[in-house]
Amino acid sequence: MKLRVLDTTLRDGEQTPGISLTASEKLRIATKLDEIGVNIIEAGSAITSHGEREAIKAVTGAGLNAEIASFARAVRVDVDAALECGVDSVHLVVPTSDLHIEYKLKKTREEVLSQAIDACQYAVDHGLIVELSAEDATRSDINFLKKVFSEGISVGANRICACDTVGMLTPEKSYDFYSKLATLGAPLSVHCHNDFGLAVANTLSAIRAGATEFHCTVNGIGERAGNAAMEEIIVSLNTLYGEENSFLSKPEEDNYNFETDINIQELYSTSKLVARLTGVYLQPNKAIVGENAFAHESGIHADGVIKNAATYEPITPELVGHRRKFIMGKHIGTKGLKNNLNELGIKANEEQLCEIFEKVKSLGDMGKCVTDVDLQAIADNVLEFEREQKIKLEEVTIVSGNKVIPTASIKLKVDDKDILEAGVGIGPVDAAIVAVKKGISEFADVELEEYHVDAITGGTDALIDVIVKLRLGDKIISARSTQPDIINASVEAYLSGVNRLLEAND
Template sequence: MNIQILDTTLRDGEQTPGVSLTTSEKFRIATKLDEIGVDFIEAGSAITSEGERESIKEITSQGFNAEILSFSRPLKGDIDYCIDCNVDAINLVVPTSDLHIAEKLKVTREELLDLSNDALDYCKDHDLKVELSAEDASRSDIDFLKLVYDNAIDHGVDRICVCDTVGILTPDLSFELFNKLSGIEVPIACHCHNDFGLAVANTLSALKGGATEIHTTINGIGERAGNTSFEECVASIDRLFPQFSTNIKINEIYDMSKLVARLTGVYIQPNKAIVGENAFAHESGIHSDGIIKNSATYEPMTPELVGRKRKFIIGKHMGTHGLNNRLKELGLNVDDNQLKQICDNIKVLADKGKTVTDVDLQVIADNVLEINHEDRIKLDEVTIVSGNKVMPTASVKITVDDEQILNAGVGLGPVDAAINAIKSLDIFKDIDLIEYHVDSITGGTDAFIDVIIKLQKADKVVSARGTEADIINASVKAYIAGVNRLLRD
């Protein structure tokens, strides 16, 4: 069975606190939604503002394949604004729980039915398709809910929707509710909120209960805890429910997700299913080894299916198989002994609380691969004089090609002075320091300092590192290590 998708990122998703999309941003999102095969796009709520109406008009003017809807209350004024925006259809939202009818609208059930029926007639008089969404349906009396739907069918409604407005359904209750409604003559949609983290589970259960359409937002954004996640539902239907299908180009899910995250400023938590940065990342040695042999061992789907790439994370849990794979990706070939040394060095850093990056790995690997090289320059001693009223001054004693040299320099700070004392020597001529980065590996005043630098000579660029409790020693050692590497090359 083909499941249709109504995406409400541009309406319900934009109700995320702090999110306000411009017309051009809404247009970009709508364009991508149409490209990837979304069936219905709720472009906004026309009654909201003039800017909202301009956005909807921009979208409706494009001739998208998707049906374009606007949210509307059962009021002629709202509907008139929708008509003015040239939408294909209206998502007519009618509260059906006694709580909403009595406390929010302050009308009777009979008056609510009249409102719904009159609004439907008005829409149909203007040749609009209508999906009637029963707001707070999950807390509504089931017999009255059916009555609202039956009346809507009598007045020409095209689709109906069950809204779990405050996310109180469970998967079992969702299946039961949709199963009770499955005899209704028009397609039934499911609109879930994620207040208890069950929106996706409830939506999938609704499909098993008889729903043929689902409402989603990209990345599950929306007010409070958000809405049903588009990417999680689409991937789940594709992989876990062979009896269902969608029209979505599933390999473009990640691009869609990143676009919405970038434009809304609502970024994705790393461990989010399908689109989170860690969704296809592996650090554990056991997992990495299994993945390399057969990705199905520790992945329920290939990352390429949803437009992703697999990552092996460098850290203390990684094994040699995953590490070797990452080294090869960086163009480094090592033997078993070198691989073990690199792995051990990574674990030493990771145990100190350091996040090991690709730059770190490159430096560690370079150091191990060059361990048998004789360095031309060796640091013997560095002394710093610095104070409140004293220009930082450094004296360094180094050995260059077995000749011991003593030199001095000044700088804006002690590190600058130490580097200047070294680089003024002829052997350092034409070597430029192009990047200098410092991290504190551990906490406290006795923290280990990790200095990573990049040096350039002609068109050759190298990275080097120094790790010490003393930032000056760490910086000087990193600088000399980089120069030695350039001189060898």
């Protein structure tokens, strides 16, 4: 069965505390959502502000394939605001629980029903697709809820949606609840919140009960504990409910063949885009798209994955556009270590491998996670092999102050040739990197993709840990340096990466 996906990252997701997207940022996210196959994009709530309407207009004017919707309360002024933006549809939301009707709206059920039907009829008469949505539906009287939906359908509502607004359902209750609404005569949508961590499970149960559309946000962002996460629902439908899953028995009476139009291989890149533009970064162990979702440190796990990825991975990282990582720390095994050494092009015999293994374990016991740069240094030392450095830093001098433009002068040695260069920047680190880039310009056009700095210890003499990601053509390498001086650490990390890139291109 084909399911429709309504993504509300740009509306419900933007209600996450601290998020305020510009029109251009909304358009970038909407374009990506359209590219990956989202059927309906809720671009915002048109009544909110002039800026919100301009953002929605940017999305509706982009010529996307997806249906573009605006959130609207069950009042004509909200529908008018949506019409002004040129949307295809309205997500027309009316509170249906006595709790909301009495305390928030201070109305009667009859007044709320009349208002909902009037707004629905008004939107239909003005050519809009209407998804009539019941707020706090799961705490509503089921007979009143059915009456609201039935009368809405009678005046032209195209779809109905029941919202678990504060995440009160369990998977069992979700199946029972949505089963009661699936036969009302219009396509049924499920909209779940994650207050108890059950939004995805409740959404899947609702789909099994007959919902043909689900609402979601990328990375599960949203107010309070967030919404059902798109990537988790899509991969669950694909893997746990798909025909290919032979590990779970399935009752014959259940229809588990659910499909969507989503390009599953773009889920990770979509997650990264939304995280970057919203500033809401994911916890490392976030399912499907977290940085540790396919990371292995345990020696037993790494050994199993190397032999057959299915031993400790329910899906391959490539399915969602992610990548596998073997983390080097105190739990690493020799098989995982050997795999990392092979990726670095380092050949070690059994005796050398054991020595490298012990050094990595020792650093892990000290609480350090060993990077590929650290491993390279450890291996070089054990193998008694000093890798030839094409470019070496001889000296760096910084001039900076309140009324002085930060200026750096550097001395590099490139194949026994001294190179002197200077650069200015918005700060001393920037000035130093600018000077280095000028100094190596004739050898390589290396781009700094990412720069990250942490203070490892406390105090003014703290050790500074600098991690950079560099690109040369289609080759990307991370490099790291830890020193008390942030400028020296930054320059050395940068040059370490440059040397490795140059070596890889030789």
